Amino acid sequence: MRRISILGSTGSIGVSTLNLIEETLTPGEDYELEALCAGRNAALLAEQALKFRPRVAVLSDASQWADFSERMKGSGIEIACGPEAVEAAAARPVDWVMAAIVGIAGLRPVWAAAGTGATVALANKESLVCCGRSLILRAEAAGGRILPVDSEHNAIFQVFEEAERARIRRLILTASGGPFRGRQREDLAHVTREQALKHPNWSMGAKITIDSASLANKGLELIEAAYLFDMPSAQIDVLIHPQSVVHSLVEYSDGSTLAQMGPPDMRVPISYCLGWPQRHSWSAPPLDLCALSTLTFERPDTEAFPMLRLAREALEAGGLMPVVYNAANEVMVQAFLEGRIGFLDIPATVEAAMMRAQSLSMAFGNDLRHDVECIEQADAETRAQLAVSGEAAHWTAGTQGQAFSRA
Ligand SMILES: NC(=O)c1ccc[n+]([C@@H]2O[C@H](COP(=O)([O-])OP(=O)(O)OC[C@H]3O[C@@H](n4cnc5c(N)ncnc54)[C@H](OP(=O)(O)O)[C@@H]3O)[C@@H](O)[C@H]2O)c1
The missing domain is CATH 3.40.50.720 (NAD(P)-binding Rossmann-like Domain)
Structure with a gap:
């Protein structure tokens, strides 16, 4: 019981x-x-x-x-x-x-x-x-x-051999690529909320669906993987896998790469967590391998989808930078869902917020303790700054490369 x-x-x-x-x-x-x-x-x-x-x-x-x-x-x-x-x-x-x-x-x-x-x-x-x-x-x-519970991390969890940690070369997170896969940056300027909410494979809440379209979801997952599995950024790769069947992989130094596969259905990882440490039987839809004519993998386009690059920078910067990344993204996703900003304003604003946080690290007291109060302060500071700046109205200049340059 x-x-x-x-x-x-x-x-x-x-x-x-x-x-x-x-x-x-x-x-x-x-x-x-x-x-x-x-x-x-x-x-x-x-x-x-x-x-x-x-x-x-x-x-x-x-x-x-x-x-x-x-x-x-x-x-x-x-x-x-x-x-x-x-x-x-x-x-x-x-x-x-x-x-x-x-x-x-x-x-x-x-x-x-x-x-x-x-x-x-x-x-x-x-x-x-x-x-x-x-x-x-x-x-x-x-x-x-x-x-x-995230399908990617759940997949890695299933094939991550803790005793072989020293022989793990890298973790490979897969990403569907979302509804805008293959588009160039300039094509993304005028995409609508409705288009962004049409995920090709997964049925999810609105926020994570927009995050999937911008690749912020994969960015958050990159950071999540580093913390969950205690692995450095350099040992975590992301590959676009549009079929969403291979949910992620672990590559070992003996040449073996272990993957977990399954239908794109969140009940699979949820049931794994529900049953753990045993497997949990339910009426899971079988994976029809013969119906899958191809499984493809490609490198993500971080030029068109900078949220993945920014997440890696936040992870590597450490401290509270992932909090800033997350807070700025949440504010901008909400603004996008409410039709107040364009899609490209999301990465432009997140990048500007991160640059500002870097230059104002004193505002966070350089306190790298991850306690809840400290996180909430950094989160609130980031949101307050975006509100003062009028969100994208101010930051959009960054999209055009006028107001900001990278440090
Ligand atoms: N959906 C997926 O397939 C999926 C996959 C992997 C990871 N995740 C992650 O799982 C989480 C949930 O995603 P979701 O897709 O299930 O989102 P969702 O459909 O939007 O559901 C969000 C849930 O959070 C509740 N909530 C929102 N604000 C709250 C608050 N202030 N206090 C208490 N509850 C609050 C909502 O309640 P109301 O609806 O009553 O407002 C709702 O129950 C996210 O972090 C997402 O990244 C989701």
Whole structure:
């Protein structure tokens, strides 16, 4: 019997996790649900809570409280509201947590969950990108561990032989290339939100879908891989693999390269985390190898998609630079989703924010400790600066190479 919490239960990963749990586990026998947490979707959270009967259901957005509490009336389930309540729910002792809140909003809940000693299935890559190894060490110190949900890291996790670490030449992360694969930089100036949201292979939340289109997702994953597997940037490569069947690879110095393959379905890595250390049987769609006529791999175009290059620079700069990269990206993705900026403004602004952070490292006190307050300060500083600058209106000059040059 395992006690389980799901943070971000109303999102793409959260819903897939609940579907898998419903299909494969018996409530009261295999598991009991401690907490379901979500952002603002009161209707879906209430529906999930009434069906799965967690001990507590928490909505972060206070403006939806009246609606949520009305829907939950008479259920007998403990309910709460606000970011602090989400964090408190994440801190409840459980055996297994799905951490699937999107963006920096996941930072405190993930940090809290990691401190409980639970096994944390981590989908919220942004928290790891910001916390670095501190998050992994925190989980281990509490007697738990972080398991990667991202399909690429989950693939590497499955074929990474810790005892052979010294003989690992490199990790190879694969990327679908997103909807704009093959386009030149100038072709990207006027792409629309709708085009960017049409991912060729994966069905995901809006933020990660835009990140996939700009390759920021692969950038975040590069940083995530370095921290998860304790590998230097120089030993992590990215290859575009449009079929999204080989989810990532580990190359060993004896000439063997081990890959994990599977259909592009997030339930595969989620089920791996759910079952770990055993494999977890479910009605997984088989991989039809004969139907795959070709598997192709190509180098990413970092000229057209600078977010990957910028992520590597952030990783190599270290300290809080990945926090700046993440914060600037989140602000700009939101602005793009709201139709306020163009697609190319995303990398231009992130690059400018990183350059500014480098020159103003005093503003972050040169404090390289990755504690939550320190991360939140760097995150807030970056967001405040973008707000002061009027986001892209100011930074777009960088796109045209007028206002900024690289140090
Ligand atoms: N989707 C994928 O295939 C995939 C693959 C790999 C990694 N990931 C990662 O997994 C995470 C979730 O992705 P997703 O695609 O599932 O995103 P999503 O569909 O947008 O769902 C995000 C979830 O986070 C919740 N949330 C947002 N703000 C919150 C807040 N302030 N407090 C509490 N909950 C909040 C949302 O609640 P409401 O909907 O109620 O607002 C929703 O449940 C991301 O970090 C993403 O990078 C996703």
